[in-house]
Amino acid sequence: MARNKKARVSDDEEIEDQPQKTLYQVLGLEKTASQQEIKKAYYKLALRLHPDKNPGDEEAKEKFQQLQKVISILGDEEKRAIYDETGCIDDDDLAGDVQNLHEFFRTMYKKVTEADIEEFEANYRGSDSEKNDLVELYKKCKGNMTRLFCSMLCSDAKLDSHRFKDILDEAIAAGELKATKAYQKWAKEVSEIKPPTSPLRRRAKSNKQPETDLYAVIAQRRNERKGQFDSMFSSLVSKYGGGDMPEPSEEEFEAAQKKLEKGRSSKKSKQSKGNVMVVSFCGCTLAFFLMFNSNVTGLKQPFYL
Template sequence: MGRKKKSRVPSDDGEEEEGLQNENHGKLSEEKSLYELLGVEKTATQQEIKKAYHKLALQLHPDKNPDDEEAKEKFQQLQKVISILGDEEKRALYDQTGCVDDADLAGEVVQNLHEYFRAVYKKVTEADIEEFAANYRGSDSEKNDLFDLYKKCKGNMHRLFCSMICSDPKLDSHRFRDMIDEEIAAGRCI
């Protein structure tokens, strides 16, 4: 792989812009951010990103480098960069996680994702689950879920227990049967 050097690329307005280039059009560095690869700031607008992309694409296009496999590979990687930074949702996800796609989930990226989700979502403990189950049992939510599942499972209690949260056939079968019988006796549709 060729040595990295900064190159100056003339812009449309006559000024020179810095962009990362490798000698002989080497691979885009996986260690650099996508913004650095395009030679733009993280705060760049979509217009600035597209402008930087077009300049690099013109330099690296396979038609301009017909016998250069590295240029072809770098051009393909450039397509991946613009597919992420050119899409607002993908860009926002990249900005939050630093992750490009599932193939990149390794090492530090996994750790970063873990830290991100720990910051966003509280750790669930057994005590939290027990508290939820205690509040859920006998609640209107449980009754609604029971009746919905009873309909979906067409009365098959084995299937119902497989789908019903916070339930145990040994503990809840009589209680559930009583609730269902009550609903049927009251003439409500089950």
């Protein structure tokens, strides 16, 4: 009996000693996560919890609402900075449910794939569900569109601003919403920007290779060109240059030097001429000056520059 009581006490102490889960842990992220990573994790969970996916499931609806609160903090740079500094959550209900949220979401991560997100996004964008969520978030954010985009599922300010403006303007004209100063300022800025040609297009993944792969391709092509050039150059040397040129003797060198000095001092000295062979290869132009004037150089074979 005493042993069982002691065991229960130990279990209670162990639970109390466990650190409180953070909002980042609720999303399965580190504190250093980027906004893109935060949104991606949020989408994965929202995909499973969205009311349209769980009709009549009150627990899923409640968790979805709590998830909205999590993203409203971590998705807002100012609120996130305050949370990172203080660890405080300006929502008593959410603060008490962080631990439960963490445990609840842990069972859902492995069920969601990239294909699931892409399929959900394709069906969600432009749907009535998106319109309803947009209207509700507008009310919650009081027309602050910067905060709205932080919480709005599958949204992209560059693609959706004009589309969202049309939806909200229609709701305002119908009396469903009230135009706030923040919204009017944002709407004016959006009106001055050219709208995208295909606002409902799915955001295509980048097909660009990583920089390291690009560098490898460039290096490979450079080596191929170098090998081709070396082969071409060797062929030219064997064809036009003959064998290795013998070094001139001292007598030949002195004779050549005297002739050069004599040529410089003479006003009527003939200018040495050479034949030029230009070879274009792989975008590079190579000029080989073949100087055959043995009267000037004193050499019996052509001299290559």
